[in-house]
Amino acid sequence: QKEVEQNSGPLSVPEGAIASLNCTYSDRVSQSFFWYRQYSGKSPELIMSIYSNGDKEDGRFTAQLNKASQYVSLLIRDSQPSDSATYLCAVRLGYGQNFVFGPGTRLSVLP
Amino acid sequence: DGGITQSPKYLFRKEGQNVTLSCEQNLNHDAMYWYRQDPGQGLRLIYYSQIVNDFQKGDIAEGYSVSREKKESFPLTVTSAQKNPTAFYLCASSNDRALQPQHFGDGTRLSIL
Numbered sequence A: 001q002k003e004v005e006q007n008s009g010p011l012s013v014p015e016g017a018i019a020s021l022n023c024t025y026s027d028r029v030s031q032s033f034f035w036y037r038q039y040s041g042k043s044p045e046l047i048m049s050i051y052s053n054g055d056k057e058d059g060r061f062t063a064q065l066n067k068a069s070q071y072v073s074l075l076i077r078d079s080q081p082s083d084s085a086t087y088l089c090a091v092r093l094g095y096g097q098n099f100v101f102g103p104g105t106r107l108s109v110l111p
Numbered sequence B: 001d002g003g004i005t006q007s008p009k010y011l012f013r014k015e016g017q018n019v020t021l022s023c024e025q026n027l028n029h030d031a032m033y034w035y036r037q038d039p040g041q042g043l044r045l046i047y048y049s050q051i052v053n054d055f056q057k058g059d060i061a062e063g064y065s066v067s068r069e070k071k072e073s074f075p076l077t078v079t080s081a082q083k084n085p086t087a088f089y090l091c092a093s094s095n096d097r098a099l100q101p102q103h104f105g106d107g108t109r110l111s112i113l
Helices: none
Strands: A011-014 A019-025 A032-037 A043-052 A054-058 A061-066 A071-077 A087-093 A098-101 A105-110 B004-007 B010-013 B018-027 B031-037 B043-051 B054-057 B064-066 B074-080 B087-093 B108-112
Touching: A011 A019, A019 A032, A019 A105, A032 A061, A043 A054, A054 B010, A054 B018, A071 A087, A098 B043, B004 B087, B010 B018, B018 B031, B018 B087, B018 B108, B043 B064
Parallel strands: A011 A105, B010 B108
Antiparallel strands: A019 A071, A032 A043, A032 A087, A054 A061, A061 A071, A087 A098, A087 A105, B004 B018, B018 B074, B031 B043, B031 B087, B043 B054, B064 B074, B087 B108
């Protein structure tokens, strides 16, 4: 099992819909979880972090964490074409400094 | 404006040649990182440095070398020992040493001639 897994996509949603991006991780004791957005040919940009079970909201973005299921997700409400990008999940695995990126999910928001 | 500058944007390597990718930051960050990104894959850590004159191997350090003589600079050399160097290389930095990259440069795309 890979340490951090994501569906590669592409995930296509119509403009205005909710986009749901999912990520699973292998190490049960992981404590810190992050979402980065990467536009094509550009560098990643940190958009959300979450450390506790439950939901964390920031504007149109909501990160959801379920440590029991080893699952973290990112919801994008009122999706816009400008949200079209690859979304990378990253996890600080275990108690140490092993910071691992998932392969990313490509999101396409259709006008 | 503070940020990370990577150069060149595109680089071509000939067989048996070493090439060096530049990374400069003016964010006054202690930690700097080099990642490699291949199509359809996440970022993989090559080397990182948490303080000047010290650096550590990441997950895929073979065929690469780095130096950290100044806080602002963390150049990456892709040696001839790296047999599959074609990739997108990203430099990053953070103001803590927790191995979590906060800011990225615009990347260097390296190809083999």
